[in-house]
Amino acid sequence: MKVAVMCFSPTGTTRRVCLEIAQGISDSDPTVLDLTLPDGRTVFMGDPERLVADYDHVVVGVPVYGGKIPPLARDVLxxxxGHGRPATAVAVYGNRDFGVALRRLCQMLESNGFQVVSAGAFIGEHSYSAVVPVALNRPDAADLDNARLFGSQSARASGVLAVDDVEEQLDMFSKSPNIAALKPRYLAASCTQCGSCSEVCPIGIIASGSGAYASSxxxxxxxxxxxxxxTCPSNARRNEANLMERLMLGMVLKKPSRERLEPKVFMPA
Structure with a gap:
């Protein structure tokens, strides 16, 4: 079976989970169609009508930002x-909630001609763990075992998943049309100008020669x-929050920082 992994994964976490799911679907190495970086998105834009036409199953993964699919990923996906191809929808979130992201991903895939046979919400380390530690070092071995098992179940799924059966976890963030994001701080004195930050920036807004934002x-x-x-080896780019942001994150992430959530999967009835 030819399996493709189609993902948006700036930190590599979503990609890692999706690859484990793909290994559960088939022993053959999957093809990775990564839309994270500008060059990768060029491939998507080249021939989106035929991009997955040669595959038997497609695993589609996105991270969850503020309970939603990142707009950049949404617009490309x-x-x-789908041309009737079976698809598995995957949302990876930071142990708080996955909002409307997973159901919206399923709806998008269905409307684009995929046969959505399964969907899963998996946990990865929260992006703001430098401020409030949440889900550190996840996905861990147990998460990846669950991902592989989910892939095996997806390969054997009969029928199509009813999208309305995919859970939504609504709160003030997922209901908002906006995604509030902390922006990393750049410390020029610590920067070695190695260029690693500019290489991984999905927006392409970091100057390769300095490590600073290309413009305000x-x-x-x-x-x-x-x-x-x-990615930064010299800690020149830091996830820092002001006092108000720390207070807000402390409240929002208090419970997620103290409990371990497990993956949720959805299969045809």
């Missing part, structure tokens, strides 16, 4: 046509994925 206007486009923070 909305172009890809471009900084406004930062989506707060924290890929640059996790």
């Amino acid at each position: 909305s172009l890809v046509k 206007e471009l900084r406004k486009r930062c989506i707060g994925c924290m890929a640059c923070v996790r």
Whole structure:
């Protein structure tokens, strides 16, 4: 069976979960169609009508930002046509809630001609764990075992998933049309100008020669994925919050920081 993994994964967490699911679907190595970086999105934009036409099963994964699909991922994925291919929808979130992201992903895939046979919400380390530690080092071994098992179940699924059966977890963030994001702080004195941050920025707004934002206007486009923070070897890009932001995050993430949530999966009845 030929399996494709189609994902948006700035920190690599969503990609990692999706690859484990794909291994559960088939022993063959999956093809990865990664839309995270600008060059990867160029491939998607080239021929979205035929992008997955040669695959038997497609695993589609996105991270959850503020209970929603990141707009950049949504806009690109909305172009890809399924031609009746079986699809598994995956949302990876930071142990708080997955909002409307998973159901919206299923709806998008269904409307684009995919046969959605399964959907799953999996946990990864929260992007703001430098401020409030949440789901540290996840996905862990147990999460990845669950992902592989879910893949095996998805391969054997009979029928199509009823999208309305996919849970929504509504709160003030998922109901808002906006996604509020912390923007990493750049410390020029610590920067070695290695260029690693600019290489992983999904928006392409970090200057390769300095490590700083290319301009103050471009900084406004930062989506707060924290890929640059996790990649920087000299701690020159940091996930920092002011007092008000710390108080807000402390309240919002208090419960998620103290409990372990497990993946939720949805299969045809």
